[in-house]
Amino acid sequence: MDGNHSGGLGLVGDIGGTNARFALVEFDGQDPRLIEPTAYKGEDYGTAEDAIEEYLRKVGVRRPDQAVVAVAGPIDHGQVHMTNLDWWISEDGLRRAGGFRNAKLINDFTAQALAAPRLSPKDLRQVGHLPTSGEGDLAILGPGTGFGVAGLVRRHGQEIPLATEGGHVAFAPVDDVEIEVLRALTKRLDGGRVSVERILSGPGMEDLHIDLATAEGRVVEALSAKQITERAVEGCADSLATVNRFCAVLGSTAGDIALTLGARGGVFIAGGIAPRIIDILEKSPFRERFDSKGRLSSFTQSIPTHVILHPHTALIGAAVALTPEGRAAVS
Template sequence: MNTQTTTEFAPILVADIGGTNARFALITDFNAQTNQFVIEHNLTFPSADFGSLESAINQYFSQISFPKPSRACLAVAGPIKAGQVHLTNLGWHFNVADLKAEFSFEQLEVINDFAAFAYAAPYLDDSQNMAVKAGQADENANIAVMGPGTGFGAACLVRTSQGSAVLSCEAGHITLAAVTELDRQLITELKKQLNHVSVETVFSGPGIAHLYRAMAAVKGVEAKNLDAAQISELATTGQCEVCDATLNQFCDWIGSVAGDLALTFGALGGVFIGGGILPRMQQRLLSSRFVERFADKGIMSQYTSQIPVTLVTQDNIPFIGAAACIHVKSNA
């Protein structure tokens, strides 16, 4: 563990770059006793106000009275391939090596948002998050992170005796498996809407609408033209039984998916769930069959039963993850 003091810690520029906002901050210290990064000079800009990432970074530096850092890590909501980054929704494109040279960074990392989530996992504050399933985390074992939002993301923090690294993946596009008879009926209906019933086609914002239409068909009720927000509102206010059943099934079924990913990644270090949807459904998730379905893995049920699951509601996860990415590599 790093025990640097404030005078020795080289500040890190961290950023969370999405289609709506470009958020920046400086990491000015790491407290080894609390295992927490110190986040300061937090500023948010509308991404659409800028024609490029470079102009957004320059705007940030112009508004803070702090020496420009030599280290930086950017978490971006987009693919990174061979040092090229395309943020499709913004029309931004940049080359990592060119960006590093332009700002004279000695160290620059660019990671996707779920890689940042995975890096952040060991540095989260238990008191700010919610335990969904009790368990005993192995501090030396892999950690899985996942979450339904606009899409479905997942990643793994791989931990070995030689160090740690993040494994990014496309788990949202694996084929969704049925466990119960209701699951099977729903998949039959979903296949009438979709060529490939993947995890993301159900466990995402648009996926909730797919699941609602399938649930209505299974129950023999005519589906209305509802989006995820409307389904949630009608379920919460008790105005629609199909909407209520849809969200209950969402919470139950994602337990099976989370358990599958825990097995896939060997996540005895724990599973952390984020994304934009489940943190808004905390009580429904806690009262669902999530835990039962997470652990129900046949001959591997004892394995999954020991894994703790945490719903992450803490702020600044991309900043923490970006800082951790640099911190881990600097202290390897």
């Protein structure tokens, strides 16, 4: 890319527990346009700044003026220690290393929330019978290396993201099998607390595969989350049982989050796992468990649920945070 075109560009990033994604961004009217989105393996770099330097060398531009980087972890006074990757990242460090006039860190699911209303129908897969709604507050959640949760409050034409650490709420089993899974996970954690992220994540799926089989009297080999999902899609009975149970727990958790956030406008499922198992998810107990909320079942039954298919949603949300309205929303 010609460096002479970089003057009005911003840099956006999305750093998770596995991958670090970056793009340049410019605005076509009100909508951000991503330029040369690129993914890197986080483990290949000592710091976030090293990965950004590599990206800027690749695209061959002068320093963008501003940067917004979405990160998987709680941000405290402009800095974060990544939850699933041993990186410390600070806004001051990004400014110094990248030569940016301004640099801002936002939670990765805050970015997902900012992007959700801007996704087109082709970027979404409806789960259940309800279409998307243009009104009401939203919940955005999703399993990947961890389990992220955010809300989006919509009032008087404004959209305010709500950053949360909802992936760390306690896992609540709903039947005898899940009680046994909870017991096994508690033992695995030496009596520690079992959050939903301990199941609803890549590492969680791997533990669930073993513990679910044990609870049901089956013996299975240890597999990676990638192997489990691939074999489930191919029809392997043991892996399919794991993925179906994973989807069931995801449905219960998503319904609880919808109740907590009052997300009448819809629940959006993000992250890297859901798109890989979308056909199984649609046939799984996900929506039944989402709806099954006792006296409040009528509330959740009226909420649409969709899986996000767009590969760079968090980058879009980070780009939104570069706009005046977006900056105000995340300040």
